[in-house]
Amino acid sequence: MKVDPKGVLTGSYFLDGDHACCEGALAAGCRFAAGYPITPSTEVVERFAERIPLVGGIFIQMEDELASSIAILGASWAGLKSMTVTSGPGFSLMMEHIGLGAMLETPCVFVNVQRGGPSTGLPTLPGQADMMQARWGSHGDYELISLCPNSPQECFDFMIDAFNLSERYRVPVMFMMDECVGHMTEKVVIPPADQIEVVPRRYTTLPPEEYLPFKPDPDLVPPMVKVGDGYRFHVTGLTHDERGYPVMSAECQETLVHRLIDKIRRNARDIWIYEEDQVDGAEVVVISYGITHRVALRAVQMAREKGLKVGMMRLIVVWPFPEERIRQLADKVKAFVMPEMNYGQVVLELERCVAGKAKVLLAPHGGGTVHKPEQIYERIMEAAK
Numbered sequence: 001m002k003v004d005p006k007g008v009l010t011g012s013y014f015l016d017g018d019h020a021c022c023e024g025a026l027a028a029g030c031r032f033a034a035g036y037p038i039t040p041s042t043e044v045v046e047r048f049a050e051r052i053p054l055v056g057g058i059f060i061q062m063e064d065e066l067a068s069s070i071a072i073l074g075a076s077w078a079g080l081k082s083m084t085v086t087s088g089p090g091f092s093l094m095m096e097h098i099g100l101g102a103m104l105e106t107p108c109v110f111v112n113v114q115r116g117g118p119s120t121g122l123p124t125l126p127g128q129a130d131m132m133q134a135r136w137g138s139h140g141d142y143e144l145i146s147l148c149p150n151s152p153q154e155c156f157d158f159m160i161d162a163f164n165l166s167e168r169y170r171v172p173v174m175f176m177m178d179e180c181v182g183h184m185t186e187k188v189v190i191p192p193a194d195q196i197e198v199v200p201r202r203y204t205t206l207p208p209e210e211y212l213p214f215k216p217d218p219d220l221v222p223p224m225v226k227v228g229d230g231y232r233f234h235v236t237g238l239t240h241d242e243r244g245y246p247v248m249s250a251e252c253q254e255t256l257v258h259r260l261i262d263k264i265r266r267n268a269r270d271i272w273i274y275e276e277d278q279v280d281g282a283e284v285v286v287i288s289y290g291i292t293h294r295v296a297l298r299a300v301q302m303a304r305e306k307g308l309k310v311g312m313m314r315l316i317v318v319w320p321f322p323e324e325r326i327r328q329l330a331d332k333v334k335a336f337v338m339p340e341m342n343y344g345q346v347v348l349e350l351e352r353c354v355a356g357k358a359k360v361l362l363a364p365h366g367g368g369t370v371h372k373p374e375q376i377y378e379r380i381m382e383a384a385k
Contacts (some may be wrong), residue, residue, distance in 0.1 A: 007051070007054035007055035016185045017182040018041065022051065022113060024158070025048070026199075026383075027159075027190065028081065029081045029163065030057070031080045032080040032081070032082040033057075035084050036068050038117070040179040044111060045059060064093065065090035065093040066096070069101075070100075076107055082214035083108060083237045084110055086111070089121075096138065098172055099139060102171065103348055107224075110175065112175065112257055113182040125297045125367065127289055128340055131340075131345045141260070145271060145317065147161060147162050148316060150290050152181070152185065154375065156190060163199070169264060170202075170222065173246065180291040186363035190220075202223055205223075213234075215242040216263070236311060240255045271320060278312065283308070284333065285310070285311040285313055285333050286310060287314075287337070288313075292384065295372075297312070323352075334359065337362075337380050339376045341366070343360050347360065347362045
């Protein structure tokens, strides 16, 4: 291994997605992880536990997923970039603290290497059925950010994006992998640290007597302070004012929650990441994410070989959903096809944004395996009629 003076890898390697995810977190500045073993995500923190002494950080195996998810919130407020790693059953247990993280505006990353569910389901086989849970799993109104890689290289690259987004908007970010991406091994190129953009934490420049922990900057994101730096502040999951003190009123609820939502929605154009291929002039557009995109590539190729005008759009940031772009396409195309390793989740947002202007066809798959290209191809042919 080629390790720079700070302990971060550089060079080209053959890594699986779980290990590449760990290296991306380290390159992004993550120095604290708490987790509890669960297939197929355990390899992420196994590597983190091995690597973190070299870069001066901490890994703790907690007694369960609830403890893991609260530990990373505390570590973040203590000044460390932090993450936890899990799969479906553990993700369900973490929902209370994901909501707390949203309310406390705590930057951190939750990695979910998805598997077949519900419940214990298929521990060693893939799924994509946690996508709506990533958006709506905890109670109350809030907005989070979710990314979906489809290769080990993207597990490295987009993990850095995940941490950068969490710092820029002071929000928990969901990194929604799946078992296939986590366990496939491919070439991963890790650039030198000075070529990687890392967003630092935004700390206040105000003296303690003037600082309010939840008073936002013009972009609606408040600067932070570290616990122990001489600032007095109160942190609570209750509805609170800019001081962080509980205020039990509808007026305070409106002010606070509206800002939690707007800091993502108003900045959505800067958050969206998606790829497009031959959507101009297309009659049918296939929209996919994660490992399913790699299967959809072959299905689209088959349809194009038959002379169909088929475009592709890959969602890298799934939440917030790129509704503005979908509405633009809905005015131009005949139909959309969305393959998902579930029985219909993100497709519901697609239908909402299309608003009846074009057909929307789901290519569902229950997980355990990926789609066969023919399944997606058949839906494309049906959409083109």
